[in-house]
Amino acid sequence: MSIKGSLRSRSLTSTPSSILKRPKTLVHRLSEIRNKPTEVKFELTKQLKCIFDGYVQKTESKEYEKLVIMIRDAKLTDADISSILKEINECISILDQKFRLFVEAILSIEWTSRGSEVIEEYQVFIVNLLSAHTYHAKMVIDKLVKLFFPGPDDSDWEDGVPADEDCAKCINVHALFNSLLSEVPMCQAIFVSSLYSHFPYYNKSTHIHEYYLHNLLWILEYRPNLRPEILNLIFSKLIIMDVNAPREEIEKYLNADEEMFLMDEETKSIKSSTTAFTQVNRHALAHTLDVCLDKIFNYFVSECHDSQTKEIIWEKAKNLYLEMLPIFDRLILPTYDIHHVQFIMFMMTCFKTTITEGFLNYLWKKVCNLNVAPVLRQAAVNYIASLVARSNFVPLAMIKGTLQQLAEWIHSYISSQDGFEYVNSDIRSHSVFYAVCQALFYIVAFRYKDFVQSKKNIVFLQSLNMAKMVTSRLNPLRVCQHAVVQNFAAVTRKYQLAYCYSVIEHNSRNTLPVIYLDEKGTTVTSDNTLNTFFPFDPFILERSAKKIEPFYKEYQEADESAETVMEETSEVDDFLLNEFPNSSKNKTQKFSYGSSPGFKFK
Template sequence: MSLFSAPTKSTPSSILKKTPSIKSTLNRSLKNTTPSKVRFTLPHAKKVQSILRDYIDKSNAKEYENLVCLIRDAELLDEDISSLLKEATECISIMKEDLRLFVEAILLINWVDRNKSVVKEYQLFIANLISAHNYHAECVINKLVSLFIPASTDPEWENGSPSKVDYKKCQNVHALIIELLRVAPLCKDLLMQALVDQFPYMNKGTHVHEYFIQNVLWVLYYQPNLRPDILHLIFSKLIVMDVNAPREEITKLQDDDDIFMMEDDAKSSATLNLDSIAHTLDVCLDKMFNYVYSECHEAGTTRLNWSKTKLLYHDLLTTFDKVILPTYNTHHVQFVMFVLCSFKTTLVEGFFNFLWKKVCNPNVPSVLRQAAVNYVVSFMARATFIPLSMLKGTLQQMADWIHAYIATQDGLECVNSDLRIHVVFYTVCQALFYVVAFRHKDLVNTKKNVVFLESLNLSKIVTSRLNPLRVCQPAVVQNFAAITRKYQLAYCYSVIEHNSRNSMPTVYRDDKGYISISNNVLEAFYPFDPYVLQRSAAKVHPFYRNYKEINLDISDVDMKEIADVDDFLEHELPLTSKSKFSYGTSPGFKFKA
């Protein structure tokens, strides 16, 4: 039956009236605005086509406006949508730019959760429309991508898995996008742009983000060529959440049982916002970790698909290089590389080589070279899946680089030990000291390993004219000194005592005359410090090494023990104190002069 067929026999009136369908509403509207002889009761009267042609000819705009308003505002039944689509399909040839409002009205129809026949009719109509008129492609794609955002009242998915209803709705949208990509290749660029434009801002609800990201990941199954761009998009958004939800603040939230009893409304609002951002980041990273695992393994098994893993590794490494590595003060997003590399040692080797090339390249900005060093050492310290041979090989590589750098300075009559000039050298030294202290149990368990540590010639490094112990973080220096003294690898305490007597801040003046004061101590940034998000932590903790308490009897410097605290560099410890080996409370590699 046509949308505009004659109404059926009327029934007795009732106080419980149904919402009028589009057929009856449109017929009343047309009856009131047109002569009685223009009533359309025949199924094939092609009334829609007549209205659209009259509008194009500028002979009657009012009926066109009524039609658009009806489609946009009326409560449409399945039969209404079906009839409208059938008649609109006959008019596709004339649906050019002039009929943009009519097309936009059809796009506003809620079709994704209708019966199968209506869904198929809608998909067919849109596909035919775009095939005939590319002009409408941008509007159509934007509307379809907007369906990747759920209603604000929708609840979160249980365990991050879509409900059957949501899965069906999303499946209908993606089926239409796939068809549009087939009939109009230009839709590929439009799709990517729409994903960028409509990605939710970080203060949107958790479910909005998980719904959108899930749909974006589904796009990759039929458009794998978009993966580098999509990964770049997702992580550039997640990293904004990450820097706005510091590890220390999240830990405080988790430890404070009375967080919602705060009297200060402003603080309470800020705390709730932080909690929301952290929860959203947690859910989204859990989804990304799941994607990485499923993409690298055979369906339903733990067997690694090496060819797919290599492709994903290269795409993620590109994203890491462009988005994560240059970003200051990240805490959790970088663990995507940690999780991926846990699948195979070869990936760790490739990741280290990539980072070390940056360290050795003088054309790379020093801040990125510092970051690269810290990623290497933090990874080595924390990952349980790194073999000892790789650990020793990387330490040897770092020591060789340090000794080569020292050799270039020894040839000079006067050495400028300005931290700003040699910042990469000092960062590599601190990294070496950090790993030796953190992983010393694995490096002194056999005579062969002790001989290896002796071959690094650590004593020459600490006594060099550049004096790296002067600028390294005090907690690193204290623990490194304790370890090297116990195993007679180097004697640092005379150098430390000398530095403590000659420690003064330095005043710098830049080219514009601005004055800054530096305490001449490196900042500490260990990107793989403890992962504190709760849901996604399940993907990280099985491969993660926590620092274990050690006891060193060093009475002459009053260092009785090194406690098990996982928040390094919280305090600058005096030489004669209980030294806490606490890793990472001064996140960030950005050097402050």
């Protein structure tokens, strides 16, 4: 048989086996190639300069491509990396934008855990590269900032203390950033922008946020000039967490007597809510906020106090407070109904009485400034009332000064309205006035025990002329929150400062809703009650609350002996039979209640 016939017969006899064997699909072949372990051995046949010259001249581009693949895929030893870096530093002037792929390959090298010599050479290369070619700055800085995230197999930190291996990794990255910002100052703007863009999304895990936040605060040790921008970044993100972790959800979870902030995703008792973009685990988010605030509180305390004597360092505390004021003004004050982030200002005011006085004056100037939006003026006076009522470090003289300011402003406003033939008590027209009145009522109801111990202080309360306030044609008792009005009325009646019950009874019989069109033309029905919140209501996060609790004043219920016995024949007195909360009622634990304004009733 000829060779041709032999080949033909062989192909025919092999046909049945090819039919029986199922052919491999393209997807299957690609998966085999992808899953096949590849061992790329790093070996240079030419000097890097020769390879670069050939690539620039377009004579030997394959050598350049092979080099990039080897650096990216090969298992490089310390000696390999060292030899590459030494050769690169000799020809770094030609590494312009045409060599972007090569620079990306160098950035893909895991260098932070190498020997000290390799780490130093790598840091020198990065600084030299960006000094010569700022084109690569964004790519390099973004790659380095990504090292501020934990690895997928990294374990959580115990009690917020970083692991040794994480510290060893991060210290090398920060050393490089410190050198880079010193040698190439124009990289600072790119650096800050990268920190903003890489901040973890609020739905990420607690450890990712803790790891990234720890590194942000670490930057402040060697770049204190960046502190205003970094603090602005931190608080803008923490506010988003705070808004998405409602107090009501946390309280429901705490009242269920379960372990706080369970992190098991399979636990059905954890409530999640789905937005248009993602599913949010509210309790896990609250735990993340708790951990982050605890770290922030620790930073503020350590930054403002001597590590040995624990005494306050006034210059540092003053500078930090002045840096926080614009952040408070821009981010915290305009955000309605946040629950925890604003306590950073509460904690700062407890450092020194001078800061407390300065913060109260700052808020009061905003209240009195007619050029400020009314909603911000109301927020400012709410901060004043809540800080004075809830802090145990504000001296009595400062409380009296605050009440004096509020009372003088109220009487001045009332006098300005007396000349009008008709006074409209609509809350929209006098929102700031009602907010100031409620602030005064709140402070008096909350701190009256500080005044009734001496006749002199009772005389001071009488001098505020609160009777004129409550009988004003503007009728603040109708607009203010019911809980504030009840407690204020009980205190002022007991100590004969004002008699509010006749006005309250009249208001109870005139509760018609107000209907109006808003700015969009929508019909709105209002009960004409001041919609407000007190920002320093009880702090309910577990870990970070330990920093707040020593300086925080809980609402103290009146004793049985202090209750006022009302006349049985009086209809007005029957309206508020239980003017004080019953002290025999079981009290909730500290930081477990907080519905504004913080009073409790039967």
